[in-house]
Amino acid sequence: MSWLQKLTPPGVQKMFEKRDTPENLWVKCPISGEMVFNKDLEAAQHVTPAGHHMRIGPSLRFKYTFDGDYTEVDLPEVAKDPLKFKDDKPYTSRLAAARKKTGREDAMAIGVGSIKSIETTVLVQDFSFMGGSLGMGAGEGFLKACETAVERRTPLVVFTAAGGARMQEGALSLMQMPRTTLGVQMLKDAKLPYLVVLTDPTTGGVTASYAMLGDVQIAEPGALIGFAGPRVIEQTIREKLPEGFQRAEYLLDKGMVDKVVHRHELRTVLGNLMRTLLKRPAAADNTPARTE
Template structure:
């Protein structure tokens, strides 16, 4: 008989629980690649608080950024794209439209309507890249054209915020004709001496760049926006030359005269309001330097009398 009995105490099983972080709480910055708290990114209107990178906004967010609260009225909500060519690549065009509508809650890649910017009426349209790359098909082109036509009818400025990969290939010639249609409408706007401000957000390419987007009386881009007609690789292969670094970015284009200004998103509404006061004065505008009478310069005798 053993004087000592070795008692084996079973090890307690410890349950490890994996910490679960709810989806959508954190985001990765597309610029500095750092992790950002999603609510902080929303507060900063999509601008990274660490590096200043401008993330893409939806069309609804664009409208909210620029238009005075409670003044926006959406127009032409009944327009829906059809499939006249019965187009199909890896998917049917109808299926791509349905997927875009389900993902974004929009009927197409644009929101257009009427509103006020710091108290003055404007017609505005904004494209949404998350719907088929913001491509311009018959609905997008028609809504932009109607936006311009309302500007002509009511005698108010027109603003279009573009964020697009270009013409929608699934609509073929119906898409390409939107380039001419929107440009023609802008010619009528110009005849009425009404301003058109074109805002370019990352990216703007193809048929959108080659039509209305570069026809603004003032062309504004957000910092770091990619603005081009064809991609850099295609151009390099065509001309057989090495291209300058960043030659399709907003800052390079501004330096070479293709843009009028590059404006930080937080300053965009105020800058547009100031431009409109110069280009189309309105009773809500404060007196601008161009309209203020210059103060008379006192003469030497008057200065001595004042002393």
């Protein structure tokens, strides 16, 4: 305690005491730099006033996508560290840290519920779990989602978010690319809709496999979508890339994406698409209109 604090009466000290403020009370918008109150951000489905779509995990994605209640499906167990991989720290330590951070076993989460009154299987890729990297756990999770959709005779909606393959699993990770395409073929053979929602970022082996095999390719505004990142491409070709290169709107203009949909409108769009693909009559839309 300093000499000034000793001379200051306790009542006055209390007036000037530092109060604890929650770290997540305000969130800075990456586009405008505006500080957004967390409660307002939650009410806006984590879309800032400037229109930036924040990255969200499976729990919020399920909440914003399903009509109401949903059931989560357990992921299959896989070998924890098949290659005994170690760089600056063991792979098992990285897995443990990711599981503690997210509360999930791997980068995939599966939920079954209704979207606009249509029972749907939804798979969400969690970028917070080691960058949503595609490893054996994620590959098995994708196949489990396909099997669940076939068993329940539901469409499958996949929200992608990944930085690529999981290098700690080497070739075992790369093998998930053809394995996931077999899962997509299961859905096609069963004549069930497969819709992909590309979120920020979707890159690497995920883009080179199941992320681009949907019956309809939807993207959230501003999402980075590609195989190699723009910085790697610029360094390779030694040229400046066009403005907005690899962003959702650019890919829509080039025909790589079918539709760019605001998060507030996504549930309605998914419901309408599934009704069309399933050849079911249109349902009344009670979703409140989005306000700018």
